[in-house]
Amino acid sequence: MPAMTRRAFVGGVSATAAGAALSLAGGTFASAAARDRALAATAARAVRVEGTTLEQAAAPTGGSGYQRLAAGPGWPLVVRGELAGPQAGRDDRRTALTGFVQFTDLHLMDTESPFRFEYLARWNGSAHRPQETLTVRGASSLVERVNSLSAGPYTGKPLDLVMTTGDNTDNHEQIELDWYLKVLSGGRITPNSGDPTRYEGVQNSGSSAYWNPEISFLDDYKAKGFPQVPGFLGAAGRPFDAPGLNVPWYSTVGNHDDSLEGTLPDLGLLDALYTGRHKLEGCDDADAAKIMEALRRDPAGAAVLLGRLFADGNFVREITPDERRRPFNLKEFAKAHLDPAVTGPGPHGHGFTADAVASGKLYYTFRIADGVLGISLDTTNQAGFADGSIGTAQLRWLEQTLQAHSGHWYDTDGHTVRGGQGNDLIVIFSHHTSTTMGNLVLDPRNIFEKRHDGNELVALLQRYPNVVAWVNGHTHENRITPHGHAVPERAFWEINTASHVDFPQHARIIEIADNRDGTISLFTTLIESAAPYATDFNDTSDAGLAALYRELSFNDLYGHPTAKLGDPVDHNTELLLTKPNA
Template identity: 25%
Template structure:
């Protein structure tokens, strides 16, 4: 059976611009799009790097460097904008990993270029002199003040692990986690490739994994921190609207969003 006929949609005259039949070629917009930034407080006991419902891939070797990675992205966008000014930057959801206050605070501070201390609890994991410690305080470059940015809500900005209610996981402000979802886990590194139950874990990264078998991980308690608390959608929108180093006002959100509880917006 034949399918539906092709219908040419060229309201923006893309075809004419590409084949050279138009003399008025112009770019409609220059912008940068970042999705799933996932700023992470990797020390939070509410993370599911080991649980019956999450895979070992919930642990990633670069977790502690999430703010540094975002700062590097801001530097890159600034350099592109020097060549051609950007109209805006769009963050299309999941700027936080577990909708924690400190994760959103770090996200805003990196984008705005505010001094940041990407550590929670005590400074209990110092690294040797000369080694870049991801938990050391620093001042990010931040996005150029001339570039406006917008942010949309993602599932990780609203739910624990992007899908769960806070009542079923460990409190992120405590010093240890419940066995239901997560433990404060130190990934185990193996000299030889581990093959528990006949399944061999991949050799990268560096043979450090958090396997599902309880015999292959170690747990520890961590210093509690009240800044690890969960935030609701109203506080998320309020914090974003209070960011003023770059425009526009509210970064997409308005008082209407706060008053009626909506989380969407449109921009002309």
């Protein structure tokens, strides 16, 4: 459907018809005609839909096996009034407050690193993905999409910033961090480690367990219809110029930025494997099961078992060592953002300061727009495991910050308290969601500090009416959850967005507007990268590789594209809230 402004659509759809189309339960449609009416109503309310999933979205074209993608119909806007009722005429009264973009779970990946567990893919799909050599180009194509958007689709306000909500790198390697910073700030990137002239990873191993794209050998992937793509690996690792974002950007830390493979505590036991010359490319099923169990319960035991497998020599490949694969810690993560070479459109440090580097406290506040405050949390736990939590000191800091920027709030007994110096709308950012913050193992950064889960965080946020949204990632799924049905003033929306490594490879525009009727609206609009939908297996240009990145992710043998996609109520939405102090 072509882009269409509200003005161009005046007279085409009545306000009553638009409201009916947009209120269809769950955003599901009994017919294509009903969908088209909803799309027309969506376009009537938007300033523009071009470049978003309001206009079109990737859709499979085949019935089974390896499927190609094409441009499918757009996804209409779904109005969600669980927390406040939509009032007629709000489009004409609305005042834009801010618009920003969320990136999450980019997982920029050094696929040639010795410290990877590709041979566990059958047990854990994130251990190996057929598209993983293209993460850097795919992320750069997402940047291109953001740069092509002049403003938010519903308010028409220029975008204020981009926030990445963690798992910016896959295995907290220095080279992955360098790629991430250059993708967002711009610069020349060579997405290859070790020997820059060749690929040294599992995808030219000749093992049937992996997609070997450049050879005709019938591996498990080609048996399912995956193509042979001549020159694929060489093209994936060649240098290219990343344009970088044209708006300011900020970083939030995730568990993959913090620990080995996002799960193992970084005790220094395995650092030598990162920069060494030997890569384990496989093992038998019995050893794989032992490693999986050790990764879950006994990190030290996993180190011992891996050491034995390397010593045995089976499935071990000699590769070019690279010191740039050295793991970074969180202080180094923050410090890298302070390098003037990666400031790009700003701000300097992208949320982190010299004090953060010195203290290791990677939570901070920042100004999203006039009257809108952002709070970025660190929900990682260096004790290991994928899920998160926060410590008591951070929880107290968060409460103090909320009080300083709220005109009033509620104490734990439900009594109103007044006295904050500010009165901002507040958006919380973190990597983990409310349901994935159950990791209460004591963090080695402070073994005497209690850890707090997502339920405690939700309860705290509900005491502060100025909190309108909690934006996060980690699950690799689209999911929007209302909190606080019982008391409208104590309600907020939790907005969880899919990753950009697994299909559907989304990012999300979030716009906040004052409806001037006692409510505010949060518009959430999913976007895809700038890559074309159609692929050509003979096209290894930058655009062609970015297109393959999307298509391969849809066909990942161990991926779950439909599960991660979410429902229509988790896609393009208008989320209503009672305006604080209304």
